[in-house]
Amino acid sequence: MIESYEMTDDLVEGDRVEVTVGAPAHGGHCVARLGGPHGRVIFVRHALPGERVTAEITELHKGYLRADAVEVHEPSPDRVTPPCAFAHPGGCGGCDLQHVSADAQLRWKADVVRDQLTRLAGINPEDQDKIFVRVEPLPTAPDRPATSGDRAEPDAERLLGWRSRVRYAIDALDRPGLLQHRSHQVVPIDRCVIAHPAVQELDLLSRTWPDADALQVVASTGGDVAVLARPAGSSGGTAADDLGDAPAGGTLTRLSGPGEVTEIAGGRAWAVPPEGFWQIHPAAADTLVDAVLTMLEPARGEVSWDLYGGAGLFAAALAARTGARTTVVESSPAGVAAARRNLAGLPEVEVVEAKVDAALSRRRLTAPVDLVVLDPPRAGAGAKVVRAVAAATPRAVAYVACDPAALARDLKTFRAEGWAPVEIRAFDCFPMTQHVECVALLHRV
Ligand SMILES: C[S@@+](CC[C@H](N)C(=O)[O-])C[C@H]1O[C@@H](n2cnc3c(N)ncnc32)[C@H](O)[C@@H]1O
Structure with a gap:
């Protein structure tokens, strides 16, 4: 343990320091x-605000350090026993908040959004x-499996069994697992408690996969289950907290299940390729469609754009309300093909198959x-797209965002163009992880 903090310039990875933990970031x-x-900033995982912990340094950077709380001396009342045996320092990096109570996860994420x-965004x-x-919880995933007995708090049930798309990495010994935090190190696992029950029921984790680099599993709201593998030696990465908003790298081979899975959302059935984008939490698509429609209040005859449209989830809902011209812009050929098939009626x-900025600049x-819906990937829409939309x-614009930092950056650009967010809702679409989905309604002021 390092006792004197004047010596912190000499810290090395693995050193331990005692600190009082502040707000979530x-x-x-x-x-x-x-x-x-x-003193120097240190970002501490596996801790809660207010706790006194021993933190082990995991990374040293010029302006800050990263560390894991390895001993908790004064625990927060919001601390719970993680329901997952792999969620600990040095363990699986897929979840960030397994040690945080259900209610405190919502408060944590609200603090981060603020x-x-x-x-x-420069908003006071x-x-x-x-x-x-506040951050709103989503309805509990259906047919969730029983948790590990009395360790779970009552509301914790909604935190488990929601993840309908899981990418397992394969380690050097051909064992499937998930990645450590900020690492390519595979942690072999025998169960992922946040995975959808239909994913957990598959016998994928008890065997080795000598011919695969990664596995992708999808359990759809229509009841389909598909398993795909990325052949060993092909390119493409998997991130620890990979929530599937980017297509899996490399070519995927289907091992089982249909070539298109059925998703039910917005009162329609959708046929989507299992390797293409779809909202991960089974209740997310309906929740987001409802939020967007409630905010935009589409009127008959209003023309709309669904930018970064995927299979056209928001376009279908908008067109049903407006009965007027609705344009989807999507860049991935698989997404475009899915949108064309699903919206054919x-x-x-x-x-339109194009990048959004190109579609806007090339008229x-x-x-x-x-009405405009913007639902970009995690990097956000960026200033060029925001200015063109403005x-x-x-x-009105509804901005659906899976990263509050990207949303805030784009809101700053909107504000500079004379637009203001008039309502922001946030949803716990990714329980147990740090991720949060926001929907912002923007008007010209
Ligand atoms: C977060 S997803 C949203 C999809 C859809 N709105 C939904 O909720 O199902 C983002 C989508 O944007 C697409 N995309 C990424 N970059 C793009 C770009 N520059 N232009 C157009 N589409 C893009 C991705 O292929 C993906 O389908």
Whole structure:
């Protein structure tokens, strides 16, 4: 244990320091400072605000350190026993909040959203109170398996069995597992408690996979289960907290299940390729469609754009309300093909295969438009797209975001263009992980 914090410049990985942990920060950790309020910043995983912990240094950077809480001296009342045996320092990096009670996970994520809105979007905390209230839990995943007996708190059930898309990595001994935090090291596992029950029931984790680099498993809301493998030696990565918003790298071979799985959302059945994008939590698609429609209040005859549209989830809902021209823009050929097939019965919907910025700058999308849905991947839409959307002067924009930092950066650009978020809702679409989904309604001011 390092006792003197004047010596922190000499710290090396593996050193242990005792710290009092502060607020949660974006990334699944809390902020602490070595040697008091003005000391070096240390991001501590496996800890909770207010706790006094021994933290083991895992990474040293110029302006900050990373560490894992390896001993807790003064536990928070929000601390619980992780239901997963692999969620510990040095263990599986897929979940960040297994040690946090269900209610405290919602508060943690709300604090992170607020912090990002303050730091990156420049929205005062007092002004945030008018537009953002809390992180809303999603309904419990259906047919969730029983948890490990009396260790689970009552509300903890909704945190498990939700993950309908799982990518397992394969280690050098051909064992399947998930990756350590910020590492390519595979942690072999025999069960993932946040995986959908239909994924857990498959006998994938008790055997070795000499011919595969990775496995991708999908359990759809329509009851289909598909297993795909990436052949050994092919390229493509898998990240520890890979929530599937990017296509899996490399070519995938289907081992079992249908070539297209059925998803039920927005009152329709969707046929989607198991390797393509779909919302991961079984209740997420309906929850987000409902939030977008409630916020935008589409009226008959209003023209809309569904940008980063995937299979056209929001376009179908918008077209049903407006009965007017609705344009999906999607760049992945698989997504475009899925959108064209799924929306074929809706004559007012057009699907454009393009990157959103190219579609906007090359006038494949032309104003006037009344309603815009933006649902970009984790990096956000970026300033160029935001400026082009703002310049099209729609009546309202709904921005669906899986990363509050990217949302906040794009909100800053919108604000500079004379737009303001008038409502922000956040949803716990990824329980046990640091991730949170936000939907922001923007109006021109
Ligand atoms: C977060 S997903 C949203 C999909 C859809 N809105 C849904 O909820 O099912 C983002 C989508 O944007 C697509 N995408 C990524 N970058 C893009 C770009 N620059 N232009 C157009 N689409 C893009 C991805 O292929 C993916 O389908």
